Amino acid sequence: MVFTTGQCNLKCDYCGGSFPREKVPWEIEYDLANLKRLIEKDDEAVVAFYGGEPLLNYKKVIWILDNIKAKHFVIQTNGLLYHMLPNEYWRRFDTVLLSIDGRREITNKHRGAGVYEKVLEAAKHLRKIGFQGDVIARMTVTQDTDIYEDVSHLLSLNLFNHIHWQLDVVWSDRWRNFTEWRDNSYKPGLRRLMSLWITRIKKGKVLGIAPFKAIASQAIFGNVYNAPPCGSGVNSVSILTNGKITACPIAVSENWALLGDVKTGFKLMQRPILEPCISCPYFNYCGGRCLYAYRERYWGDSGFREVCEATKTLIKLVLASVPAIIESIDSGVISPEDLLYPPFNNTVEIIP
Numbered sequence: 540m541v542f543t544t545g546q547c548n549l550k551c552d553y554c555g556g557s558f559p560r561e562k563v564p565w566e567i568e569y570d571l572a573n574l575k576r577l578i579e580k581d582d583e584a585v586v587a588f589y590g591g592e593p594l595l596n597y598k599k600v601i602w603i604l605d606n607i608k609a610k611h612f613v614i615q616t617n618g619l620l621y622h623m624l625p626n627e628y629w630r631r632f633d634t635v636l637l638s639i640d641g642r643r644e645i646t647n648k649h650r651g652a653g654v655y656e657k658v659l660e661a662a663k664h665l666r667k668i669g670f671q672g673d674v675i676a677r678m679t680v681t682q683d684t685d686i687y688e689d690v691s692h693l694l695s696l697n698l699f700n701h702i703h704w705q706l707d708v709v710w711s712d713r714w715r716n717f718t719e720w721r722d723n724s725y726k727p728g729l730r731r732l733m734s735l736w737i738t739r740i741k742k743g744k745v746l747g748i749a750p751f752k753a754i755a756s757q758a759i760f761g762n763v764y765n766a767p768p769c770g771s772g773v774n775s776v777s778i779l780t781n782g783k784i785t786a787c788p789i790a791v792s793e794n795w796a797l798l799g800d801v802k803t804g805f806k807l808m809q810r811p812i813l814e815p816c817i818s819c820p821y822f823n824y825c826g827g828r829c830l831y832a833y834r835e836r837y838w839g840d841s842g843f844r845e846v847c848e849a850t851k852t853l854i855k856l857v858l859a860s861v862p863a864i865i866e867s868i869d870s871g872v873i874s875p876e877d878l879l880y881p882p883f884n885n886t887v888e889i890i891p
């Protein structure tokens with residue numbers, strides 16, 4: 540992940556907006572020749588632009604697209620500044636992740652008035668200019684989310700190839716009542732979503748629900764992702780604007796996450812996730828979920844386990860659907876390529 544700035548043009552309530560300048564400066568402060576050398580050493584390199592809002596520094600995005608060779612380019616953006624990037628540059632991305640939380644009222648409540656409308660404008664623009672890559676709706680899930688309603692709403696827009704979500708848990712303040720939401724809203728919503736997904740698979744269409752596709756891919760094809768599933772520290776690193784290289788883009792000042800710098804290089808972590816995860820029967824699918832949450836445990840061990848329960852429910856639902864998916868592949872109703880996801884580490888974290 541390449542930060543182009545620590546600044547953001549929004550102040551979503553679960554994140555708070557820009558990084559403090561002393562932690563993630565708002566301009567790239569290192570020599571870009573070092574970045575070029577580092578990335579071009581790796582024939583398989585994926586460059587994902589990140590921030591803050593990466594398009595606030597669209598000039599550096601353009602410079603990197605023009606001057607650095609990488610196998611894939613990805614951008615995570617709130618979409619508000621889509622017009623800053625000329626169309627030919629948009630077409631160079633393999634994946635564009637647009638932040639949107641689902642229905643209009645849910646998105647605008649947490650991200651700000653008019654954000655939902657702007658994100659749809661950006662997605663429509665990508666369609667209009669003939670963008671052929673993967674457009675992913677990247678949701679942050681809070682206690683206001685109805686997972687069935689919000690994911691199916693985004694699917695119904697026919698603007699996004701995939702929908703992915705992250706629970707706003709453990710790295711933020713505790714919810715009013717997480718377990719109540721988990722048991723009475725999230726779990727039943729996941730079951731409805733799975734029922735929709737499998738019904739459509741049997742008719743030949745694999746809806747782009749990223750966590751379902753990725754966990755099913757891990758079960759059927761194997762080795763699709765690692766531990767942690769986002770790859771932080773093991774096959775993915777973050778290059779901050781001050782040149783520091785960290786395991787995870789959220790862990791910008793934690794010592795355990797510092798892996799090197801853009802000038803001298805970095806060392807990947809060896810098995811960053813240990814107990815209780817490596818003895819957990821769900822480990823092959825969950826991978827410890829999120830390295831940052833695993834290390835920091837803001838909600839303590841009991842809060843960690845409360846989230847595990849949500850993860851296990853999701854994994855059990857997907858695994859129960861595997862025989863029907865294999866049957867659909869075997870009978871030619873869908874192809875393995877329809878299911879396999881993600882095709883490379885496109886920054887979708889897999890486990891919400």
Ligand code: SF4
Nearest residue numbers: 816819822825827847
């Ligand atoms: S479900 Fe919990 S304990 Fe099990 S692997 Fe995931 S994070 Fe670790």
Ligand code: SF4
Nearest residue numbers: 769771787829830831
């Ligand atoms: S899932 Fe967790 S460890 Fe991975 S990138 Fe996000 S915050 Fe970092």
